[in-house]
Amino acid sequence: MRRTASPLSLVLLGLGTFLLVLAPLLAWYVEPRAALNPIDIDTTAVYTGTGSVFDVEQVRTVPDQKITVTQRVRGDVAESERSGAAVWDVITTVDTDRSLPAADPHDALEFIPHRWVSDRGTNRPVHCCKEKPYIEGEAYLKFPFDVRERSYRWWDNSLGATVTLHYEGRKKIRGYEGMRFTATVPATRTGTRLVPGALVDEPGRPQVLAEEWYANHGLELVVDQATGRVLYARTGPRRTLRAPGGTEDAAVLLDSRKLAFTADTQKSAVEQAERDSGLLRLVGRTLPIGTAVVGFVLAVPGAVLVVRGRRRPERSESPQDPITI
The missing domain is CATH 1.20.58 (Methane Monooxygenase Hydroxylase; Chain G, domain 1)
Known part of the structure; x- marks a missing residue:
């Protein structure tokens, strides 16, 4: 047989x-290559809250104003493909009801354009492609994929430096669980600005190179663990001017205890996180x-x-x- x-x-x-x-x-091969920062991103996040803002026309700080912060992120596909990194152009505008709706974002109370370039896999900054400012840290706009229960160095663009965000447990946003991180920023000098002397309590001087100071009452970010996408963000910025060498704030440019994602922004972030984490x-x-x-x-x-x-x-x-x- x-x-x-x-x-x-x-x-x-x-x-x-x-x-x-x-x-x-x-x-081990396909999944890590799927966990990459996109290059064709086009997304908008909106924060709202109330606070004090400096009114240029009245030349004084006006309290109890509704404040809207709009942050639009667009990917530069051509530059991303050339460099191999994720090249994102970011425009942040700060408005009150007087400047909304605006046909041109340059009409906003503040208009801040900048560029962030990151490694598509690790989310670390990549210094190429004419990025500005020179961003550092582990996270900005989003966290790395597979977020851990530890502290992260988050780039604060208003500070011009990194802030250590501490892990504070889990929190649900619209029924979807994310990881919560918090931080505060003490008053820190960030630069100078040429202003009328009277604005910083020096009426005898027509122009003064005043000091710009920034603090944050509290940062809170709730992040999707799998994708690193920010599901909810809250910030409490305080920007002031001081006389040269001064120890006290002489003028308040912006002060709000809470500017947070709108309900629509939260909904969109959660839906995208559910979809992307599901694919991963x-x-x-x-x-x-x-x-x-x-x-x-x-x-x-x-x-x-x-x-x-x-x-x-x-x-x-x-x-x-x-x-x-």
């Missing part, structure tokens, strides 16, 4: 082996596990059938007639 493998057993073994090899490839989970966990299980189920019986084979009788030659003399 001799053994031969049936076509079915070979098909089962081959397909099962293929799926067993595919499973780790999905988890599918490629990195669901498909590899399912593929491995199906591969095992197919490969085992296929191997058994190949080993057992199918018995067939050997062909025997017909006996020769005896030779007679």
Whole structure:
């Protein structure tokens, strides 16, 4: 008797082996390449709240104003493809009801354009492509993929430096759980500005190079763990002017205890986080596990059938007639 493998057993073994090899490839090769910062991003986040703002026309600080901060992020696809990094152009505007709606963002109370360039996988800053300012830290606009329960260095563009955000547990935004991080920023000198002397309590001087100071009553960010997307953001900026060498604030440019994502911005952020984290989970966990299980189920019986084979009788030659003399 001799053994031969049936076509079915070979098909089962081959397909099962293929799926067993595919499973780790999905988890260790495909999934990390799916977790990349996009280059064609086009998104807008809106913060609202109340606070005090400096009115240029009245030349004084006006309290109890509704404040709207709009942050639009657009990817420079051509520059991203050339550099291999994610090149995002960011425009931040600060408005009161008097400057909204504005046909031109330059009409806003404040108009701040800048560029952020990051490694698409690690989210770390990449210094190329005429980025401005020179951004540092581990996170800005978003966190890295697979966020950990630890502190992160977040770039604060108003400060012009990084702020340490501390992990504070979990928090749900519109029913979706994220990781909560908080920080405060003490009053810090950030630059100078040429202003009338009377604005900083020096009426005898027509122009003074006043000191710009920035503080933050409290930063709070709630982040999707898988994608690093910010689901909710709250900030409490305070920007003031001081006389040269002064120790007290002489003029308040902007002061708000709470500027936070609007309901629409939260909704959009949660929907995108659910979609993107679901895709990462599918490629990195669901498909590899399912593929491995199906591969095992197919490969085992296929191997058994190949080993057992199918018995067939050997062909025997017909006996020769005896030779007679």
